[in-house]
Amino acid sequence: xxxxxxxLVILGLFLLSAWYGVGGVRLTTAPGHVRAYAETLAGxxxxxxxxxxxxxxxxxxxxxxxxxxxxxxxxxAAAGVGVVVQSGAFVANVGYRFTRIFDNAEAGLLTGGNLxxxxxxxGVGFRF
Numbered sequence: 001x002x003x004x005x006x007x008l009v010i011l012g013l014f015l016l017s018a019w020y021g022v023g024g025v026r027l028t029t030a031p032g033h034v035r036a037y038a039e040t041l042a043g044x045x046x047x048x049x050x051x052x053x054x055x056x057x058x059x060x061x062x063x064x065x066x067x068x069x070x071x072x073x074x075x076x077a078a079a080g081v082g083v084v085v086q087s088g089a090f091v092a093n094v095g096y097r098f099t100r101i102f103d104n105a106e107a108g109l110l111t112g113g114n115l116x117x118x119x120x121x122x123g124v125g126f127r128f
Contacts, residue, residue, distance in 0.1 A: 013052045014050075016048070020043055020044065020101075022043030024041030026038070026039040033087060039081075041099075049071065075101075076099055091126065099117040100114050
């Protein structure tokens with residue numbers, strides 16, 4: 001999975017991307033057409049930062065080379081809730097997930113602490 005945080009810097013565009021892997025547990029209600037669930041997850045995020053448009057391509061390359069030295073790998077935790085609706089082979093899912101990447105230097109510069117991600121998730125599909 002990947003999330004990207006876009007921040008407009010006065011002279012350019014600062015990008016903070018997070019590749020992360022998670023594992024966890026999902027608890028669901030009894031089988032039926034409508035099932036509620038709660039989930040909790042834990043994992044690790046790899047944060048990478050780049051900046052574009054602060055000057056010449058050479059300046060961008062030098063700054064991005066330096067930013068590679070502050071890329072971090074940090075722990076994360078998440079919790080979420082949702083509802084799964086199933087009718088025959090059709091399945092719909094709606095949920096919310098809160099994820100926190102704990103205490104990293106890049107987020108500290110932008111937010112003063114942890115990096116929080118709020119997700120409203122939905123999907124439809126067919127089971128076979």
